[in-house]
Amino acid sequence: MTMGSSQSTAPSTAGAVEGGKAFPIPKGMSLSYWLQGVRSSPLIDHRTTEDLPKTADVVIIGSGMSGTLTAYELLTRPNPPKSIVIFEAREMCSGATGRNAGHCKPDQYRGFAKYEKIVGAEQAKKLLEHELETWSRLVEFVRAENVDCDLWxxxxxxxxxxxxxxxxxxxxxxxxxxxxxxxxxxxxxxxxxxxxxxxxxxxxxxxxxxxxSTLYPWKLVAHIMQICLNKGLNLQTWAPVTSVTASTKAAGHWDVNTARGAVSARTVVYATNAYTSGVLPDFAKYIQxxxxxxxxxxxxxxxxxxxxxxxxxxxxxxxxxxxxxxxxxxxxxxxxxxxxxxxxxxxxxxxxxxxxxxxxxxxxxxxxxxxxxxxxxxxxxxxxxxxxxxxxxxxxxxxxxxxxxSADSLPFIGKVPDRPGQWISAGFHGHGMAHIFTCAPGLVTLMQGGTWAETGLPECLELTAERLMKIRDTPNFDKPVV
Structure with missing residues (x-):
């Protein structure tokens, strides 16, 4: 594989925010089976540039399956952004994607009763159909790209x-x-x-x-990440984002702040899953x-x-x-x-x-x-x-x-209310492998001006102010769907 320049650094001690209160980035982390098997990969601590760029068209927070596939969709469609930066708090793909048990199992009946109670029978049916489509797309991609990721x-x-x-x-x-x-x-x-x-x-x-299917999820993400790097993506590991604030220098832009500086961008994507409230404190009510x-x-x-x-x-x-x-x-x-x-x-x-x-x-x-x-x-x-x-x-x-x-057991996909230019794909409730390969492309369709209908996703996955209002006061952080 061809690689950009890479620098290894010690973990940052910067904190993030949860529910308005600072919490520390853990100094240590367990190594999953997947992370243990790739200790020699230069992608683990990759930094495309030694210094952060001052600006970017798009900043994506999180380098797991959601963030990396979102970047891939942006870079491989017509009229791609001129510059994309991905920030990762620690090692590349060291969050949920790099820590699961490697199962891409579409639920084909079991969740129907639960989803029916939450969103009605029609949406419950669409969710199960969506999971089968997600699995199919993942398998098709791995086979078409000949990805070395132990696909079964x-x-x-x-x-x-x-x-x-x-x-x-x-x-x-x-x-x-x-x-x-x-x-x-x-x-x-x-x-x-x-x-x-x-x-x-x-x-x-x-x-x-x-x-x-089962697979080596880290290796699938690494394959996609390398394609993105070859197309000009700037990946910054060990760079925890501490906040996202309105730019005081450029109207309509957001400053994505880290201990190493800030990058200003018009478009920000939260692919932060469980850590969303660390950079988007209001979401402590919706993602636990x-x-x-x-x-x-x-x-x-x-x-x-x-x-x-x-x-x-x-x-x-x-x-x-x-x-x-x-x-x-x-x-x-x-x-x-x-x-x-x-x-x-x-x-x-x-x-x-x-x-x-x-x-x-x-x-x-x-x-x-x-x-x-x-x-x-x-x-x-x-x-x-x-x-x-x-x-x-x-x-x-x-x-x-x-x-x-997720407070209603379903991921949040779409625009962040009251924050123009900010988007989210998070809250996968322990079932991300059966969602992301359709949710990330759907999110990019929305980012490029498409309608929700054009995403092909179940309507109940769309992040709307109305959905948040419905679950704000009575969240139900039920056990995960696996």
Whole structure:
């Protein structure tokens, strides 16, 4: 790859703002499985220029999937901006995109009842169709660009581990189907014995399967980022934005302020997800940060080689728990556990005891969450514990990532009210991989003067003053959709 000049720096100690109060950028951060695997990449600490430019046509805050894909859409469409700067507070793509469990799984029925209560049945149906379109676009892009990101395409399984959960799930499935939802691509197995056989999970009561993907998300972002750099993008890592203020020198411009100086731009994009309130304090009411854990587990012989897992999973478990499982079928076979497992509530209680923890992704190996992963593998995967304990087998470590919970469970896409020239793509509620590959292009369509209808996105995702007013006084930061 051709690279611009790059400089490595120590982390800034600059603070940002949450709800009008300063909070520190965490000095340390856990390294996810994805971040561990790219320590030699010069993109991690890339700075295109030693000094910040004074001005830019567009400034994007955040270098994850949202920010990078937004830049790509701007630079590859007709009449691209002459200059774009991306600011990243720490390493490139070290936020949610670089910390998830690597699952791009479009929800194809399960969220229908929840979304119906929030936005009505028609919008709920559109949301599920939108997620399938998002997955399709991601797969098409990776294949067309021949991106080296461990893409796997295969059957993902939703597995109900009790009769009660199976009944609830089929009720939602049937309701979606009755409303006209497309389900002919979903295989439903109601026989417990057959569900156990297909899923390899003891105690499985029913399952639903359809196509989904796993991948190395950091490498996909790096590929897109390199295209942008080749087209003139200026990437500045370790440059946390402290505020965005109206320019006193140029009418209609905004000063994007950092400890290293300010860049003035007419257009600013917040691709900041959980950290949005740090630079847009009013959004503390609408996007709430919270840490989630992912676990890396090296499978034993019974689940290696010719016996390796061949599906990704959403395991519906007790107490509303959901294990998102990525066995990296087409790569190294390491099994990654994410989602909201039954002990995630204990992590939430720990975080709520100190608000500063909500932004801190240095947390690792939170034992109750790891215990739940151990319990699932020991009780449900037949033969998992047959081997004697040995170094290099079993749970290795876990890491934290910060999810941006939305006050109505849906991301915010569009203009920032009362701030002309400011745009946002954030609040993905733990489900960004199933949204971003359509939301970022949609946002750019709006930025270029298009209508919402031209974005092709569900109407309920549009950020409007009316939507904010509706949820302002009664936010519902429900558990994430995974």
């Amino acid at each position: 395409v295969g059957d993902t399984l939703d597995v109900a581990m009790s009769q009660e959960l199976a009944i609830k799930a089929i009720e939602v499935f049937d309701a979606y189907k009755a409303y006209g939802g497309k389900v002919d691509h979903i295989t439903y197995i109601s026989d417990p014995a057959e569900a156990e056989k297909v899923s390899r999970l003891k105690g499985a009561q029913a399952l639903w399967s359809w196509k989904a 940060p919270t840490a989630h854990m992912c676990n890396k587990v090296v499978p034993p012989r019974a689940f290696a080689g010719g016996k390796a897992l061949q599906n990704s999973y959403g395991v519906l478990a007790a107490r509303g728990g959901l294990y998102s499982i990525n066995p990296r079928c087409s790569a190294d076979g390491v099994v990654l556990f994410g989602g909201s497992n039954p002990n995630q509530g204990q992590l939430k209680a720990y975080l709520d005891a100190d608000p500063a923890r909500l932004f801190d992704d240095s947390l690792g190996n939170f034992q109750p969450v790891t215990d739940a992963v151990d319990e699932l593998t020991a009780s449900a995967f037949a033969g998992w514990g047959d081997d004697a304990p040995a170094p290099g087998v079993g749970p290795e470590y876990s890491w934290s990532g910060i999810i941006g919970l």
